[in-house]
Amino acid sequence: MPDNGLLVQMILGALLGLSVYLPMAAGQLSLATPAFYAVGGTLAALMATQGPSAPTISLAAVLLEMLLAAGLTAALAVLVGLPVLRLRGIYLAIATIALVEIVRVAILNLPFTGGATGIFGIPQPFREPLGYLWLSGALLALSGWACQRMETSRLGRSMAAIRDDELASRCMGINTTRVKLTAFVASAALAGMTGVIAAHYLNTWNARQGSFDVAVTTLAFVILGGSRSWLGPVLGGLVLTALPELLRPVGDLRLVLFGLVILLGPVLFPQGLITPALLERFGRWKP
Amino acid sequence: MIDSLLQILLNGAASGGVYALVALGYTLIFSVLGVINFAQGALFSIGGYLTFLLMGGKIGVNGALPGWGLPAGLPFWLALLLAALGSGGVSLVVERIAFAPLRRRGAEPLLSLITSLGAGVVLVNLLQILMGAEGYAFPQGTAALAQLPDALLIGGARIRTVQVLLLLISALAVAALSLWLERSRTGQAMRAVAEDPTTATLLGINSEAIVRLAFLISGMLAGLGGGLIGMSVSLAGPYFGISYGLKGLAVLVLGGLGSVPGAIAGGLLMGLAEALIPSEASGWRDALAFAVLFAVLLLRPNGLLGRRQLEKV
Numbered sequence: 225m226p227d228n229g230l231l232v233q234m235i236l237g238a239l240l241g242l243s244v245y246l247p248m249a250a251g252q253l254s255l256a257t258p259a260f261y262a263v264g265g266t267l268a269a270l271m272a273t274q275g276p277s278a279p280t281i282s283l284a285a286v287l288l289e290m291l292l293a294a295g296l297t298a299a300l301a302v303l304v305g306l307p308v309l310r311l312r313g314i315y316l317a318i319a320t321i322a323l324v325e326i327v328r329v330a331i332l333n334l335p336f337t338g339g340a341t342g343i344f345g346i347p348q349p350f351r352e353p354l355g356y357l358w359l360s361g362a363l364l365a366l367s368g369w370a371c372q373r374m375e376t377s378r379l380g381r382s383m384a385a386i387r388d389d390e391l392a393s394r395c396m397g398i399n400t401t402r403v404k405l406t407a408f409v410a411s412a413a414l415a416g417m418t419g420v421i422a423a424h425y426l427n428t429w430n431a432r433q434g435s436f437d438v439a440v441t442t443l444a445f446v447i448l449g450g451s452r453s454w455l456g457p458v459l460g461g462l463v464l465t466a467l468p469e470l471l472r473p474v475g476d477l478r479l480v481l482f483g484l485v486i487l488l489g490p491v492l493f494p495q496g497l498i499t500p501a502l503l504e505r506f507g508r509w510k511p
Numbered sequence: 512m513i514d515s516l517l518q519i520l521l522n523g524a525a526s527g528g529v530y531a532l533v534a535l536g537y538t539l540i541f542s543v544l545g546v547i548n549f550a551q552g553a554l555f556s557i558g559g560y561l562t563f564l565l566m567g568g569k570i571g572v573n574g575a576l577p578g579w580g581l582p583a584g585l586p587f588w589l590a591l592l593l594a595a596l597g598s599g600g601v602s603l604v605v606e607r608i609a610f611a612p613l614r615r616r617g618a619e620p621l622l623s624l625i626t627s628l629g630a631g632v633v634l635v636n637l638l639q640i641l642m643g644a645e646g647y648a649f650p651q652g653t654a655a656l657a658q659l660p661d662a663l664l665i666g667g668a669r670i671r672t673v674q675v676l677l678l679l680i681s682a683l684a685v686a687a688l689s690l691w692l693e694r695s696r697t698g699q700a701m702r703a704v705a706e707d708p709t710t711a712t713l714l715g716i717n718s719e720a721i722v723r724l725a726f727l728i729s730g731m732l733a734g735l736g737g738g739l740i741g742m743s744v745s746l747a748g749p750y751f752g753i754s755y756g757l758k759g760l761a762v763l764v765l766g767g768l769g770s771v772p773g774a775i776a777g778g779l780l781m782g783l784a785e786a787l788i789p790s791e792a793s794g795w796r797d798a799l800a801f802a803v804l805f806a807v808l809l810l811r812p813n814g815l816l817g818r819r820q821l822e823k824v
Contacts, residue, residue: 322801329798486629
């Protein structure tokens with residue numbers, strides 16, 4: 225049985241997987257999750273280390289940070305998404321890679337983010353990992369519930385329609401740019417809030433937390449789990465975060481493994497582990 | 512003042528030439544398939560490390576085979592050429608694994624962005640396991656460039672010979688490629704496939720062979736860039752090609768997706784813009800390309816020299 229610390233990391237992985245999944249459910253490839261995750265983590269690190277240094281922080285303060293991080297990343301997502309989402313899908317992929325790089329360079333060079341070493345001694349709201357398990361678990365449950373509701377809503381159906389045929393959806397009167405933007409903003413806010421939890425949990429934060437590698441890792445979560453239902457990225461995030469920890473000898477090969485998932489997944493198992501056929505069998509989750 | 516400006520301009524043009532090589536690699540594949548090959552940066556790294564090894568460089572202590580190296584080193588020219596061919600070969604393998612199966616299935620083109628990203632990640636990390644994460648300086652440094660002087664004096668400005676070579680070689684490669692695309696029969700066939708693969712096939716052009724040729728050439732361009740940067744700067748770890756690959760994307764958007772003159776002009780512009788950043792702000796240099804990318808997407812999404820793409824129903 226994995227310990228609570230690993231369980232927290234697995235849930236954080238599942239949350240980031242959901243963040244990559246949301247735009248993909250509308251047929252968009254966004255690699256910006258690490259950028260929003262980094263913005264959220266940096267915001268939390270900065271806010272929590274203001275004033276006299278203390279080893280602990282109240283849960284209310286952390287929740288406030290999450291709220292602000294969600295707002296800030298959502299605003300950033302609108303700013304980036306609005307010009308780009310009018311264009312073809314390929315531009316979003318390129319622009320989001322660019323965003324990851326800009327955020328990384330900014331955190332490395334801004335005078336108040338601690339440069340390459342980052343920010344240390346971020347106060348803890350909980351004494352045990354169990355507290356983080358409750359907090360991240362609650363966020364995951366809430367996000368899962370929202371995704372489940374969304375999939376049968378007008379918005380979710382519009383996303384699925386855009387994914388199947390964007391031009392046809394537009395002809396049917398779906399405001400495709402608005403739907404895509406909504407998915408992108410939700411993805412950003414979720415990654416931002418996850419970053420806040422991660423910054424407190426890790427106790428330290430630096431520019432490497434939001435590197436290009438995170439984009440690859442989180443993309444692997446969605447490809448392995450499947451992007452036909454929100455359960456896919458959650459499962460992928462849980463499994464692929466636990467796997468390298470449980471198989472210690474893999475060590476150096478972690479990124480090779482994730483790269484292989486991304487390289488071969490779309491060819492060998494295009495629908496991922498959670499396929500529509502599987503969901504059909506468990507009628508409750510009929511897509 | 513004038514001298515140092517000249518120096519800055521030449522430095523900028525030299526790195527701009529390499530950006531143009533990378534962007535042209537993207538352009539070739541984009542024009543025949545309408546997708547981006549995210550493995551391009553990894554091929555850049557591979558070209559740099561292959562050149563290093565072929566020149567007789569030894570693997571460092573953190574690599575898989577510490578101290579291993581070829582018994583004799585080749586001259587830089589030959590090593591560079593062979594390394595470019597090697598990168599081209601790897602590019603063909605990438606096409607076979609990451610692109611061909613999806614194309615045959617008629618899958619969503621966006622999926623090959625994902626698979627090619629995976630291919631790049633696998634390649635770079637395998638390179639890291641083989642060579643270790645440390646940086647490498649080229650074996651004999653500039654001495655390998657025959658008996659050329661270390662630096663040239665041009666109009667009072669002191670320019671490193673290797674920078675001039677960088678500029679010359681990339682200019683030569685770019686010119687040869689443009690001429691070939693424009694004039695040769697195969698180049699015309701490639702442009703026909705870019706325009707409409709189905710019609711091209713009906714006209715007796717082997718589209719699949721043309722696609723493979725595009726991957727070969729684009730891999731060779733990336734490998735060439737990697738070897739040149741390795742020689743003029745150094746190999747800063749296996750990920751060094753990724754950052755050139757990412758900047759190449761910004762250049763691609765700046766010039767206009769699929770435009771050959773756009774890729775060349777965009778590369779030069781980007782190199783010059785970076786060279787003009789004062790040294791106090793050099794930490795921000797790596798963000799410039801991406802800031803430009805956003806500005807272009809906002810103001811002129813088809814790039815400086817791109818054509819407007821109409822969606823077909």
